[in-house]
Each structure stands twice: as C-alpha cells, then as structure tokens.
Amino acid sequence: MAEHVETSLLVIVLDTNPAQRIIIEEPSKLQHCVECVIAFANSHLMLKPINKLAVISSNTESSTFIYPSKNTNESLLGSRQRDGQYELFTHVERTVRENLQCVILNSQTPKIGTDSLIAGALAMALCYIHRLEMERAVGVKMNSRILVVTATGDSATQYMNYMNVFFTAQKQNVMIDVCSLDQDLGLLQQGCDITGGLYLRIPQFQGLLQYLLWVFLPEPPIRKKLVLPPPVKVDYRASCFCHRQLIDIGHVCSVCLSIFCRFSPICTTCHAVYKTPGPLPVKPKKKKPKLG
Ligand SMILES: [Zn+2]
Ligand SMILES: [Zn+2]
Incomplete structure (x- = not known):
C-alpha cells in the first residue's frame, strides 16, 4: 500500500494599506510586519519540504499575489545562496520584497478611513487553493488554510462579500486564521468561528513574530494538543x-x-x-x- 503523503498549503493575506492607524503613527511598523511575515512563511516551508506557500498583498485598491511570482521557476534558479541561507528562503524573501515594492509604488495615496479589500483577497486565496487542489497528485492529501494579518478594521460595507467567502471556505474545508495588529475585528471573528480557525488580537506589536510562530504555525490537527489562547466570544x-x-x-x-x-x-x-x-x-x- 502506498504511503500517505500530507502537505500543507498556507496562504497569507497581508494588509499593506498605508492608511492603517499603527503605520501612520510609525511607518517603520510596516517593514517590521513584512519581516515577521517572511520569517513566519519560511518557518512554514521549513516544517516540511513539500509544504506550499502563497502571499497576497491587499490594500484599498486591489489585491495582488506577491508570492509566488508568475515566473517563479526562473527566479528560483536565479537566486544564489546568500550567506549560506537555504535558496528557497532567499527566494521567498526576495520575491515578497520586490513584488511588494511594486505594489506600493503603483498604488495611489489612499484616503484615510477606507478599508482594505480583505474579502476580495480571501476570495483570491480560495480560488488559488481550489486550483492547487485540482492539480494535486493522487495519494497526496493537502491541508489548506489562510492567515489574515491586518491592522485595518473590517467594515460592514463588505459584509456580503465576507459572508460569501466564509461559507465557501467552510464548504471547501479551508480554515481562516486572523491576526489583528490593532483593534478587534467583528466580521473576521465570525469568519474564524465559521471555518474553525483561530482569531488573535496581539497585545504587543513588538512580539508579532512570536505570536505568529506560537499560535498560527502549528497545523490544525496539532493545535488541539497545544495550549493556545482561549477562543473569543464572537459578536454575531x-x-x-x-x-x-x-x-x-x-x-x-x-x-x-x-x-x-x-x-x-x-x-x-x-x-x-x-x-x-x-x-x-x-x-x-x-x-x-x-x-x-
Ligand atoms: Zn439600514
Ligand atoms: Zn427579498
């Protein structure tokens, strides 16, 4: 009997809206956030060599895949080992930084108070997961989840989009985790609850990487065995x-x-x-x- 192969796909939705309160107060926080997310993404790839990763940047205008790039294979061959770092890690870091730079340079100055298109980014993530699910080899089991890292509030203007995405994710067996950097997010809390994911509003921004690694890195089947923050009471x-x-x-x-x-x-x-x-x-x- 063939051995059962299990792989894990993680899609990170990163809110890069420059109008987020914490970034207006201290612009260097966006860089810190990106660094933490890259370290977290590489940790996910380190857990198993067959693990898969995608990163989507979301702002007030659009949502864009910043990893993988369209021409992934070429650039992976192009990335040379740097300081003895594993090539794939260098590749992830470089691709995310380069593409994010393009996104930021091409975007207009956002109006304060407009929220990021998180619901749209979640829909893109679900489509991507669905595609990989279709391309999956026989005998390989793929566990998929989405992590949203945001400091903007979710507003009720996207209510219907959120609900459609949450129930589609639930049907596709995709867990949605949310890491809030600023305020409590009512709608995204509902999404975590509906899909069985974890919601955490981090108490200290400096500790972001530690929270990501501690709470969001373990795969869902392992989470039951860990002591994680208690579930929040969801405002429905x-x-x-x-x-x-x-x-x-x-x-x-x-x-x-x-x-x-x-x-x-x-x-x-x-x-x-x-x-x-x-x-x-x-x-x-x-x-x-x-x-x-
Ligand atoms: Zn009304
Ligand atoms: Zn009616």
Whole structure:
C-alpha cells in the first residue's frame, strides 16, 4: 500500500494599506510586519519540504499575489545562496520584497478611513487553493488554510462579500486564521468561528513574530494538543443591506433573507412586495361590572 503523503498549503493575506492607524503613527511598523511575515512563511516551508506557500498583498485598491511570482521557476534558479541561507528562503524573501515594492509604488495615496479589500483577497486565496487542489497528485492529501494579518478594521460595507467567502471556505474545508495588529475585528471573528480557525488580537506589536510562530504555525490537527489562547466570544451581529451598519434587531425578507434595519414595503434585493403591517388588533375592553 502506498504511503500517505500530507502537505500543507498556507496562504497569507497581508494588509499593506498605508492608511492603517499603527503605520501612520510609525511607518517603520510596516517593514517590521513584512519581516515577521517572511520569517513566519519560511518557518512554514521549513516544517516540511513539500509544504506550499502563497502571499497576497491587499490594500484599498486591489489585491495582488506577491508570492509566488508568475515566473517563479526562473527566479528560483536565479537566486544564489546568500550567506549560506537555504535558496528557497532567499527566494521567498526576495520575491515578497520586490513584488511588494511594486505594489506600493503603483498604488495611489489612499484616503484615510477606507478599508482594505480583505474579502476580495480571501476570495483570491480560495480560488488559488481550489486550483492547487485540482492539480494535486493522487495519494497526496493537502491541508489548506489562510492567515489574515491586518491592522485595518473590517467594515460592514463588505459584509456580503465576507459572508460569501466564509461559507465557501467552510464548504471547501479551508480554515481562516486572523491576526489583528490593532483593534478587534467583528466580521473576521465570525469568519474564524465559521471555518474553525483561530482569531488573535496581539497585545504587543513588538512580539508579532512570536505570536505568529506560537499560535498560527502549528497545523490544525496539532493545535488541539497545544495550549493556545482561549477562543473569543464572537459578536454575531449582521449588517443591514440598506445602510451597511451592524444591527441587533431588524427586518428580514421572507423571500431572499435580506436584512433591513427599517421596514420598507418592497424588498430592495428581490423586489418582493409585502403587506403593510396594519395597526395591531385592539382587544375590546371588558366593561367593568358596575357595583350597586
Ligand atoms: Zn439600514
Ligand atoms: Zn427579498
């Protein structure tokens, strides 16, 4: 019987939006973040020689694959050993840095307050995973997961895109891990919970690499045996389709399940027409028996 080969594919979605609060305060933090992510990615490749890696950069305009490059094989041959470093590591580092530089140089100055297109980057990651899954050799089992590293908030404007991505990932058996560098992220927390991934908002930016290696490097089957940060309580509020705001209570279309914060006689998504709710029937008051 043939031996079972298991490989692990890690797709990292790196938020490189320069309008992130921590980067505006201290621009060198982006470089520190990139260095940590490269070290983390190389650690993943070091665990097993057949492990696979992809890195997607995401900002307010677009999401781009920064590793692997389109012409991976050529550049891998081109990368020479440097200071005795394993060629693949040098290659990963160089490719990520070069492509990231292109992305940053080509992007416009972002408006403060616009959020990165994380949901789109997640969709690209899922497509990539799906393609490798199709190309996979017989007898090879591939465990795939996505790690999002971001300091921008997830906003409800991308609510539908997020939900579509989360449930697709769940169906494809792809885990989504999230490492937040700044604030708590409500929607991405839901994504981790839906797909069985881990969510961590790191308490100290300086320790980023340590958190990545400790929490996000172990493969999902091993995680059960480790003492990891306890799961967070997930805020499962949905966003209304009319104003993209998170709401506790709202109206749900009985036909297409769209959510609205206010009643409207026609559903703006599927154009179903509802009856206007009339005034509640008033019970006739019972006459008090008159005494005497
Ligand atoms: Zn609304
Ligand atoms: Zn509807």
